[in-house]
Amino acid sequence: MTTTTEFGIVYAVHIITTHFGSVVSKVCDCLLRRGPLSSREISRLAESDINHNKVKDILCLLIHQNCVQAFSVEPPDGSESKATVQYIALFSNILHRARYSKFAKVVNEELGSQCGGVLEALLSNGRLTLEQLIDRDRDSKKSIGSEAMRDSLEKLVAARFVERVPSPEPVLGNKEEGPAQKKRGAKASKIFKEPESLEERILEAATPVDAIRFPIIFEQDSSSALADEDSNVSEKKRKQPDVDSSGPSNEVIWRPNFEELIRRLRHKACVEIVKERRDEGCANVLKAMLEVGRTQEKKAKTDKSVPMSMGSIYEELIKTDAGREMTQERVEECLEQMSATSSYLPAFVIETDDSYIVDFKSIFSVAQKDEMESVVMRRYGKEAFRMFRYLSQEDRFVETDKIADAALTEKKDTPQILLKMWKDGYLHMQKLAVTGVYMPFLLWKVNKLIVSRQMLDEMCHASLNVSLRLTHEMDSEKELLLLPMEKLEGALKERRIKNRAKIVLLSSTRFKLDDAIMLFHDF
């Protein structure tokens, strides 16, 4: 699931440095580069002199901010050794820190500004109990009161934007029977699923069942069966209905549910792509389809939605103003349009019997292709763009001369252009030596997985660069930025305006770049 690239790590460490300082970032860097480690190993391996106690404090901070997850592995049967606690950095959650404003916007739009405020408090603090949220509200200038706070939190949990914190230290089963499983024959290979990464296994083990993760709070008492013994949740006791009477020790701790927040951004991006590639009507129908299938999506990065009937889509559609303007016939037309496939656009919706399935993978493949091709066009030129598109279409190894013929490019220049793209990791090349021919034939191919990884790495690099440049621009005019605009005149005023324009451009670019990173990493 998580593909960490070199600049992905550098970018993640940069985010941690700006939020928590360089010492914390060293621990994070160590975990990102070396994988899961115990606290002792971290204090030994982290580059600077960080003692064990300090490492523990840093790990506590990173866990509190949802950037690190602790776990332990069950010792093998018969072994007397104790399971040691290890820590794993959650790369995706670190990158999410750069998109908190997007998450807050999603909640503001759907549940209103009060809920948005509660989510923002949780995002900036990492984890909070209701009591802590109420205390914070009491101290703020725009206090909304404890009842409103409780209502907002209830709404956020019901909409799954907020969840109960996961198990602090899940125990992983000792899974060493990998090769033995393979021997189970053809039947097993047919149902063989891609193995889960360690991070996925840890997160799965740490996540409590839905009834505990999203409890119907405030309606049940402390003896609620929701907090079961095996849930591994430290805050097992349910919160008392009376917020004032309960101490922090037995209160439920809440945190933002990134899975749901990313799902909403994913759906929004899907609707945008369909709107650009088809029309407003299709986008409205797709939006309704996503709403129908959302609750049944098991993970955020799902390839296909559940099948849904025309009736259920239309029922959902007429709940919106735009949907009420559409007749069922028009909806059918849109569905037909989205089911159509051509060499230019794949089908966004799959029609099966009387139901329809949203093909997320194909929708995002279109946007990813656009992103890749526009980079090829800008960096290597029009000829390279044609060659890249031709090789993407062919999806096999093609000889240099054939590429030149298909793309109508000068045969002498073609190898140089292809070599440039190959050097940057945008093409895959193989040499084919033929007896009697002095020069080996060069065969080329676009390997989408490799290109996606390369793009993700470069985009993280670019995002890091934009962020560093933004800091540089802000620091260079630090004093000028402190002065009120109305007091500035002439050249100084102009300088301030220019600096402001630079900051706006860099900030909006970082925002858009993050959308592109999500397209390749989170969607």
Added chain:
Amino acid sequence: MSKRKRPEPKSSSSGINEDEKNILGLIRSKQGMGATTYEMRTATKIQPTLITRAVASLKKSSLIKEVPNMNNKGIKHFLAVEFQPCKELTGGDWYIDGALDVSKIEGLKEICVRILERLKSKVVTLDVIYSYFEKASSDGDKLSREQTREILKNLVLDNVVMEVKSNGLTDFSATRIGEICYKLTGKKSGGGEARDGAFALVPCGACPHIGLCTPDGVISPTTCVYFQKWLDF
């Protein structure tokens, strides 16, 4: 008194010797690709000087011709006169004197786009475009069916035109169901436009030195000239 030159032994009535006969056979067997002197030497085991003499003699007798290789002008290919040089040597229909005729290709592409823009149905088959080029007044614009297809395919690779299969309805009413048709890309044509990539809009997206760029390196975002230019308001 000068010594009389001894005539070379002629093996047949056609007036060519044994070496020349072997070389001609080899050249003929290679058809449109012809043979280089290196290939003649390795295939026939004849001495290099004799090969040079034989090739000159065959050329003089108009039995073979010399064709340069467009990929490497230093290498000469010898073809039997009855064969036309193959695509690998000349580069194909789009090459003139070993160079790609880019201006002609671009001109033809423009014509195709204009035809598509003018058409009410917005959808066109290969035959319609071909009939236009077939009737073209100037020889330069005359194209074969295959060449027309190549031009349209090139426009598809440019992402200017898209290939669609006819369903016989509305815009496709004048075409057979299942026939390959061409239409312009873009919002109005129903296929939507490719979005501008966010990464391509940042200087780093087009930067040839991104691999050398590091936060504290010689090339860094704070000293980058491309950034400087981009942020120069």
